[in-house]
Amino acid sequence: MGHDGGRKVLHVDMDAFFASVELLGREELRGRPVIVGGDPGFRSVVTSCTYEARKYGVHAGMSMTRALSLIPHAVVLSGSFARYRTYSHRVLEVLLSFTPRMHAVSIDEAFLDVSGIPGSMEDTGQRIQKAVLEATSLWCTVGCGPNRLLAKMASNLYKPRGVGTLTPEMMTELPASAIWGVGPGTASKLGNYGIDTIGKLRALSRSALRSIMGVYGEELYRYARGVDDRPVPFFGYREPPKSMGHEHTFTRDVEYPGEYMPALAMVCQRTGCRAREGGWKGGVVTLKYRLRNLKRITRRKILPWPTDQDQTILRAAGEMAAAHIKEPIRLIGVSISHLVPSETAQLSFFPEGTVALNSVADRVRERHGERAMVSGRALEYIQGKG
Amino acid sequence: MQELGEKIEMICHFSGGSVVPCRFRWQNRVYHVVRVSSSWESRRGTVKYFHYVVRTSDDDVYEIHFNTESMGWVIDCEYSHGA
Numbered sequence: 001m002g003h004d005g006g007r008k009v010l011h012v013d014m015d016a017f018f019a020s021v022e023l024l025g026r027e028e029l030r031g032r033p034v035i036v037g038g039d040p041g042f043r044s045v046v047t048s049c050t051y052e053a054r055k056y057g058v059h060a061g062m063s064m065t066r067a068l069s070l071i072p073h074a075v076v077l078s079g080s081f082a083r084y085r086t087y088s089h090r091v092l093e094v095l096l097s098f099t100p101r102m103h104a105v106s107i108d109e110a111f112l113d114v115s116g117i118p119g120s121m122e123d124t125g126q127r128i129q130k131a132v133l134e135a136t137s138l139w140c141t142v143g144c145g146p147n148r149l150l151a152k153m154a155s156n157l158y159k160p161r162g163v164g165t166l167t168p169e170m171m172t173e174l175p176a177s178a179i180w181g182v183g184p185g186t187a188s189k190l191g192n193y194g195i196d197t198i199g200k201l202r203a204l205s206r207s208a209l210r211s212i213m214g215v216y217g218e219e220l221y222r223y224a225r226g227v228d229d230r231p232v233p234f235f236g237y238r239e240p241p242k243s244m245g246h247e248h249t250f251t252r253d254v255e256y257p258g259e260y261m262p263a264l265a266m267v268c269q270r271t272g273c274r275a276r277e278g279g280w281k282g283g284v285v286t287l288k289y290r291l292r293n294l295k296r297i298t299r300r301k302i303l304p305w306p307t308d309q310d311q312t313i314l315r316a317a318g319e320m321a322a323a324h325i326k327e328p329i330r331l332i333g334v335s336i337s338h339l340v341p342s343e344t345a346q347l348s349f350f351p352e353g354t355v356a357l358n359s360v361a362d363r364v365r366e367r368h369g370e371r372a373m374v375s376g377r378a379l380e381y382i383q384g385k386g
Numbered sequence: 387m388q389e390l391g392e393k394i395e396m397i398c399h400f401s402g403g404s405v406v407p408c409r410f411r412w413q414n415r416v417y418h419v420v421r422v423s424s425s426w427e428s429r430r431g432t433v434k435y436f437h438y439v440v441r442t443s444d445d446d447v448y449e450i451h452f453n454t455e456s457m458g459w460v461i462d463c464e465y466s467h468g469a
Contacts, residue, residue, distance in 0.1 A: 025423020025439035025447055026465055082428030083437070137423075368431040 008121045009232060010112045011143040011151035012095060012128060015160040017108035018048030020138050021087050022077045033058070033071045036079040040064035043249045043330070047079055051160060084108075087136055094135045098128060102235045109155075111148055113232035121145075125163040149228035152180045168226030172199035179223050186220075189213070198224055244280070245288075245335025246270040253292050253328035257321065260332050264321060265314055265377030267334050270370070272310030275336060276362055279343070281306035282336025285316040287324075290331035299324050306340050310375070311354045388464045394450065396459040407438055407450065412461055418443040439465075 014020065018036045023029050033053035038044025046062045053074055058067045068074060088107045095102045101113035114124045125142035132140050143154030144165040154166035156178065171178075176195055177187040193212060195201050201209075201224040209217035222228070233239075246267040254260050275282060283306040288298045299320045307313065317334045364373040371382055395411040404425075409418045424439040433455040441447050447465040452458075 021424070025421075025441060028447075028465075080426070080428070080437075083424070083426040086426035372431070 006115070007113065007146050008115045008117070008124075009145055009147055009151040010114055010121060010125055010128065011145075011148070011155040012091075012110050012112065012132070013141050013143070013155040013159065014091065014108035014132075015139045015141055016048055016050055016054075017087075017138070018079055018084055019050045019053075019077075021084055022079060023050070024137055029075055033074045034077060035064070035067055035071070035074045036077050037064045037067070038078065040068060042251055049074075087138065090136050091132055091138070091140070094131050095128065096235060097131070098124070100234050101232050103232050103237065103239075104235075111151065111232045122163055122165060129161075129163055145226075147226070147228040148230050148232065149180055149223055150226055153178055156180075171224075171226055172197070172202070174198050176201050176224075179220070181223065182220070186213070186216075240280070240339055240341075241278075243282070243286070243335045243337035243339065244271060244274050244278070245286070245333055246274075247288070247331055247333030249331045250329070253330050255325070255328045257318075260321065260325070260329065261318065262377050262379075262381035264317055264332055264334065265310075265375055266381040267332070268314040268317055269310045269374060269378050271334055271336060272308055272313055272358065273362060273365065273370075275308035275339075276342075276358065279341055280339040281308045281342050282313075283307075283338035283340070284336065285313055285320075286335045286337060287317045287320040288331075288333045288335070289321070289325060289329045292328050292330060294330075297324070306338070307336070307352065308342060309352045309354045309358055311358075312352055314377075390448075390461045390463050392461050394459050394461045396450075396452075405436060405452065407440055407459075410450070410459065410461070417446075417448075423447070437462075 019034055022036055023034065031052060032050070033056060034050045035046055035053055035058060036048045037046045044064045046058060046060055046064060046067050048060055049058050053071060056070045058070055068076070084107055092102070092104055092110065095110055095112060099112050099114055099117065102110055104110040114121065117124050121144035125144050129140055129142055132138065139161045141155045141159045141161060142163045143151045143156070143158060144163070145151040145154050145167065150166045150168070154164055157166060158164035174197065176182055176190050176198055179198065189212070190196070190201065195204070201220070206218065206221045209221050211217070213220055248263040248267050250263065284300055284302050286298050286300045288296065290296050301316045301320055303312070303316065313334060313336060321332070361373045374382060392412065396407055397409050398405050398407045406422060407419050409416055419440045420443050421441045422438050423441055426437050428435045428437065433453065435454065436452040437449065438451070439447060439449050449462040449465070451460055451462060453460065
C-alpha cells in the first residue's frame with residue numbers, strides 16, 4: 001500500500017496560532033476563553049480562539065455574534081496581522097534550520113520532508129517542537145507520516161501540543177471526515193450511503209466511488225488507502241493557487257449598483273494587486289454575493305484571455321452584478337481562477353490599456369499603503385459612500 | 387485594556403541584531419522592564435514600527451512601540467486583568 005519510497009514527512013501546525021500570539025505576555029488571560037475577531041456590530045467572524053473557547057463550540061469562521069452568544073463572558077481581542085506575520089517568519093526560520101525541503105502552506109502550517117535526517121520522525125518532530133517553543137514561546141503540533149496526507153491527518157489527531165504518527169494501517173477506524181479534504185458536505189454525502197469510517201470507504205471499488213463522488217472519487221480512493229505522491233518541494237517553490245479573491249461584508253444590506261459598486265471596485269483592485277504581486281493571471285472571473293437569508297450565490301464569466309488587471313475584473317464582475325443582483329445583499333466578492341503564470345499567459349492582439357497604470361499604482365501602494373492610489377469607484381468605498 | 391498613546395523616554399540596548407527595551411520614563415516615573423513577552427514589526431506606508439509587550443518590575447504589562455521615522459517611543463496601552 002502506498003508508493004512513498006520510505007519518505008519521512010512532518011506537518012507542523014501551530015496551536016491556536018493567532019490567539020496564542022495575542023496571549024504572549026498576557027498571563028492573566030491564560031485558561032480563559034479568548035476569541036480573536038472583529039466587532040460583532042460589523043458582522044465580523046472569529047479569526048481564532050483558545051482551546052478553552054473551543055470547548056464551547058466556538059471555531060474560526062463562526063460569526064462573532066454567534067460566538068458571543070455561546071460565551072458571553074469571553075475575552076475578545078481584535079488582533080494584529082503584522083504581529084502574526086512576524087511570528088510566522090520566526091517559526092519558518094526555525095523549520096528551515098532543520099531542512100530546506102520545507103513548504104509553508106499557510107501562515108501557521110508547513111510540511112517538512114525530513115527523509116535525510118537521521119533518527120525517527122517522532123524524534124525529529126519533538127526536537128522541532130522544542131525549538132519552535134524556545135524561539136517563539138508558542139506551541140505547535142507535529143504530525144508524522146510517510147506522506148503529506150498522513151502527516152496532516154496526524155497533526156489533526158494529536159492536537160494540541162502533540163507529536164504523533166499516522167500510518168495507513170491506523171486509518172481504518174477513523175471517521176471518513178478525518179481524511180484531509182473531506183469536508184462536511186462530502187462527509188454527509190458519504191453518510192447517505194452508510195459510509196462513516198475510512199474502513200468502509202476502502203471497501204468500495206474505484207468505480208463505485210466514482211459513481212458516488214464523480215471525478216473526486218478517484219482521489220478519495222487513493223486517500224482512503226493513505227496514498228499521496230505529492231512531494232514536499234524546496235522552500236521558495238510556489239504552488240499555483242486554485243483561485244484568489246476578496247470579499248466585503250456590508251454593515252447594512254444593499255441592493256443597488258450605486259450602493260455595492262464602490263465595494264466591488266475595491267475588492268477587484270485588491271484581487272488584481274494580489275494577482276500581479278503573485279505573478280498570476282486568471283481566465284475566469286467569479287462574482288459571489290450573499291443574500292439577506294445568508295444564501296450564497298456565484299456567477300462566473302470566462303474571459304477571452306487571462307487577466308491580472310483590476311479594471312477588466314471589475315468590468316466582468318460589474319456586468320454580472322447588474323444582471324443578477326435583484327434583491328438586497330449583505331456580502332459581495334470577486335475571485336479569479338484558472339490561474340496561469342503571467343509570463344506564460346497567452347499574448348493578446350489587443351493588450352489591456354491599463355497595464356502601465358496599474359504597474360505605477362502598485363509601486364505607489366507598496367510605498368504608501370493600499371489606499372494611496374485608488375480608482376474613483378474605490379475612492380467612494382474608502383470615503384464610506386458605499 | 388486601557389488605551390494610552392503617550393510619548394515615553396526609553397533606554398534600550400542593542401543585542402543579537404534587535405532592540406531590547408530596558409527601562410522607560412512615563413509621567414515622571416521610571417518603569418523597569420523585566421521581560422519582553424512579545425515583539426513584532428508593522429508598516430504603515432514607508433514607516434516601519436517595532437512593537438513590544440513588556441512586563442515591568444511592578445508586574446504590570448504594557449504595549450509600546452518605536453516609530454522609525456520620528457525615532458520616538460510611545461506607550462500604546464496597559465493590559466489590565468480581564469482584557
